Amino acid sequence: MSSPSGPSGPSVPPAAPGTPGTPGSDPLTRERAHLAASRSALRAMREDVQALDIKDVTANWVNAAALTHQIEERIKALADLSDTPLFFGRLDYLHSPGAEQAEGAEGERPQPEAAYQTLHIGRRHVHDTDGDPMVIDWRAPVSQPFYRASKQDPQDIALRRRFGYTGGDLTAYEDEHLSDPAEAAGTSRLLQQEIERPRVGPMRDIVATIQPEQDEIVRSGLAASLCVQGGPGTGKTAVGLHRVAFLLYAHRDRLARTGTLVIGPNRSFLRYIEQVLPALGELEVRQATVDDLVAHVEVRGTDGAAAAVVKGDARMAEVLRRAVYSHVTMPTEPVVVVRGSRRWRVPAYELEELVRELLDRDIRYGAAAEALPQRIAHAVLVQMERSGEAPDDRVQDSVARNAAVKAAVKTLWPPVDPAKLVLRLLSDPDFLAAHAEGLLDEAEQKEILWSRPARSVKSAKWSAADAVLIDEATDLVRRTHSLGHVVLDEAQDLSPMQYRAVGRRCTTGSATVLGDLAQGTTPWATRSWQEALTHLGKPEALVEELTAGFRVPTDVIGYASRLLPHIAPGLTPVASVRENPGTFEIRRATGDADVLAACRDALAHEGSTGLIAADTRVPALTEALDAAGLPYLSPGEETTPDVRLTLVPASLAKGLEYDYVVLDEPTAIVDAEPDDRTGLRRLYVCLTRAVSGLTITHATELPPQLG
Numbered sequence: 055m056s057s058p059s060g061p062s063g064p065s066v067p068p069a070a071p072g073t074p075g076t077p078g079s080d081p082l083t084r085e086r087a088h089l090a091a092s093r094s095a096l097r098a099m100r101e102d103v104q105a106l107d108i109k110d111v112t113a114n115w116v117n118a119a120a121l122t123h124q125i126e127e128r129i130k131a132l133a134d135l136s137d138t139p140l141f142f143g144r145l146d147y148l149h150s151p152g153a154e155q156a157e158g159a160e161g162e163r164p165q166p167e168a169a170y171q172t173l174h175i176g177r178r179h180v181h182d183t184d185g186d187p188m189v190i191d192w193r194a195p196v197s198q199p200f201y202r203a204s205k206q207d208p209q210d211i212a213l214r215r216r217f218g219y220t221g222g223d224l225t226a227y228e229d230e231h232l233s234d235p236a237e238a239a240g241t242s243r244l245l246q247q248e249i250e251r252p253r254v255g256p257m258r259d260i261v262a263t264i265q266p267e268q269d270e271i272v273r274s275g276l277a278a279s280l281c282v283q284g285g286p287g288t289g290k291t292a293v294g295l296h297r298v299a300f301l302l303y304a305h306r307d308r309l310a311r312t313g314t315l316v317i318g319p320n321r322s323f324l325r326y327i328e329q330v331l332p333a334l335g336e337l338e339v340r341q342a343t344v345d346d347l348v349a350h351v352e353v354r355g356t357d358g359a360a361a362a363v364v365k366g367d368a369r370m371a372e373v374l375r376r377a378v379y380s381h382v383t384m385p386t387e388p389v390v391v392v393r394g395s396r397r398w399r400v401p402a403y404e405l406e407e408l409v410r411e412l413l414d415r416d417i418r419y420g421a422a423a424e425a426l427p428q429r430i431a432h433a434v435l436v437q438m439e440r441s442g443e444a445p446d447d448r449v450q451d452s453v454a455r456n457a458a459v460k461a462a463v464k465t466l467w468p469p470v471d472p473a474k475l476v477l478r479l480l481s482d483p484d485f486l487a488a489h490a491e492g493l494l495d496e497a498e499q500k501e502i503l504w505s506r507p508a509r510s511v512k513s514a515k516w517s518a519a520d521a522v523l524i525d526e527a528t529d530l531v532r533r534t535h536s537l538g539h540v541v542l543d544e545a546q547d548l549s550p551m552q553y554r555a556v557g558r559r560c561t562t563g564s565a566t567v568l569g570d571l572a573q574g575t576t577p578w579a580t581r582s583w584q585e586a587l588t589h590l591g592k593p594e595a596l597v598e599e600l601t602a603g604f605r606v607p608t609d610v611i612g613y614a615s616r617l618l619p620h621i622a623p624g625l626t627p628v629a630s631v632r633e634n635p636g637t638f639e640i641r642r643a644t645g646d647a648d649v650l651a652a653c654r655d656a657l658a659h660e661g662s663t664g665l666i667a668a669d670t671r672v673p674a675l676t677e678a679l680d681a682a683g684l685p686y687l688s689p690g691e692e693t694t695p696d697v698r699l700t701l702v703p704a705s706l707a708k709g710l711e712y713d714y715v716v717l718d719e720p721t722a723i724v725d726a727e728p729d730d731r732t733g734l735r736r737l738y739v740c741l742t743r744a745v746s747g748l749t750i751t752h753a754t755e756l757p758p759q760l761g
């Protein structure tokens with residue numbers, strides 16, 4: 055290893071931060087000079103945009119407002135975040151990258167080939183006043199070897215340099231000479247340090263340390279859908295968010311038109327991840343829960359597990375389809391259109407043909423209802439032509455609007471209100487039986503019927519599963535708008551009907567599905583990805599597996615993995631890449647005071663602490679924390695230097711992480727769920743939230759499956 059600091063040890067700064075470099079000075083000084091110059095260049099880019107005068111180029115105030123908005127967004131995107139490095143790596147190519155690789159790396163404008171020999175890789179593209187790149191966006195094709203090149207496959211890279219920072223100051227670097235056979239492969243200290251860094255506050259990006267197997271997922275094309283199975287802390291969420299950022303870079307125009315969406319399990323989770331994409335310069339990505347997507351009615355009710363399972367079953371889609379189309383009736387009478395002194399008659403058999411034709415076509419119920427008057431009018435027009443008239447399109451339109459035609463259509467193909475339809479299905483046993491025949495047995499029908507039928511859509515106590523049914527019915531009536539790309543996180547908890555709801559939001563786009571079968575805690579949790587992807591409408595999606603764990607220390611993940619044979623046999627246990635062995639302790643507790651003592655011990659360390667407990671235990675613990683004057687937050691709320699403790703109900707722990715976790719009463723967590731397997735899965739989720747240390751406190755016996 056010829057550098058002053060090979061992967062086994064980052065260099066210590068020989069000079070004060072910010073020292074201007076002179077040619078021939080040491081590498082760190084030169085890199086600092088490049089950093090200072092890049093910052094100035096970014097400032098100049100920002101000032102250029104700020105100085106834009108749009109008075110002469112906008113025709114009206116609407117244009118001006120739109121352009122002003124674009125400019126404001128651009129200024130925001132060009133902000134220099136003082137506490138994050140402008141670049142975190144460097145690549146020295148042996149040869150100038152070919153045109154194919156350079157494509158997409160232009161960022162602001164095409165660059166001369168020679169400029170690519172040495173590239174600094176950062177969160178965004180920065181160029182100097184001549185347009186030459188100072189920093190290359192991590193998403194550009196030329197940046198890819200930073201993540202993927204290795205000693206076995208150097209990808210034409212002579213040198214890969216990683217930088218260490220404190221705040222925005224460059225403090226260390228580390229070199230790998232990938233094409234030098236004399237240098238042995240080693241593990242990067244800087245990379246390891248980044249992985250080990252304590253967690254405070256919301257989730258942060260991982261651009262500096264994306265791993266090769268993660269990068270393959272991040273950079274896979276927009277056309278294909280992907281599914282990632284990965285145990286706790288394998289980076290699924292991180293990968294999903296970086297994939298969105300990558301796709302927005304590679305397909306900016308297309309996705310700006312069609313839109314992107316990140317779906318997470320609940321508000322706390324969305325708050326936890328909401329800063330990652332803006333930190334990567336992407337401000338326009340919508341984030342939502344599945345419930346948000348289907349919010350056609352106010353949800354005020356809940357279902358028992360059995361009812362929710364039936365309502366979430368894919369067979370309900372067919373029940374709804376039948377119920378919607380049951381409104382179509384076959385004509386028994388002709389339509390007679392009077393125009394002036396003439397009467398035109400479309401006989402019943404001809405109307406029936408028109409209706410049947412529309413039934414055979416793959417168009418929505420509502421679109422067919424709109425098409426039918428035109429079809430009838432066309433039949434009238436044909437008769438007019440036969441009798442020697444020469445009607446034009448305007449005549450057809452006016453016949454379509456004729457009262458007799460409208461009345462006929464109202465009977466043959468009446469409007470359907472999706473919420474009213476679902477209300478009727480859940481309230482009227484005969485209506486349900488008629489459409490569920492051969493699909494749901496009697497017991498299943500009984501299970502979903504309301505014991506007290508609702509009077510109106512407004513007064514009904516809709517459940518979350520009902521809202522999904524209304525969404526399905528709505529889509530039968532009119533096509534749901536499809537986005538360009540959807541990322542679905544914690545997907546294992548979705549019912550088949552929920553997968554369908556997400557799937558119809560990306561029918562013409564693609565999806566990234568992220569989840570862990572072992573963490574499925576709903577009664578309808580996904581059993582196989584193939585099945586789930588079929589419900590989503592993307593059966594062709596490739597399933598990738600991530601098994602390297604970046605969160606949970608070895609001892610803790612080893613302990614949690616004892617549950618795997620009971621909750622998801624066949625899944626590969628996570629192999630922790632954390633070097634910090636972490637702390638792991640099981641304590642007998644005699645009361646809440648012992649739980650609080652464990653919290654105080656955890657808070658003696660740097661970073662965040664999560665006190666995770668069964669939902670039913672939360673009120674008692676709230677009281678104990680208040681009485682002890684120990685301040686705490688709710689999940690998803692940002693930790694501050696003063697308040698680093700979060701009280702987490704087990705039901706909201708999914709997807710979150712804390713430096714230290716105090717896990718209260720595992721048996722209560724298991725017992726809170728309707729069955730043992732779900733209980734153990736919930737416990738598995740809670741056991742795998744800790745980054746540096748886990749303390750389990752228990753007064754009752756631990757579940758036997760933990761050994």
Ligand SMILES: Nc1ncnc2c1ncn2[C@@H]1O[C@H](COP(=O)(O)OP(=O)(O)OP(=O)(O)O)[C@@H](O)[C@H]1O
Pocket residue numbers: 248249253258259260263264265268284285286287288289290291292293570573604605708709710711742
């Ligand atoms: N390549 C990486 N470099 C550094 N940190 C990483 C990397 N990949 C993941 N992490 C970190 O590991 C932690 C876990 O990542 P993430 O939450 O994305 O995992 P997950 O698979 O979604 O977990 P879960 O199944 O529990 O929801 C996060 O703090 C994330 O920043």
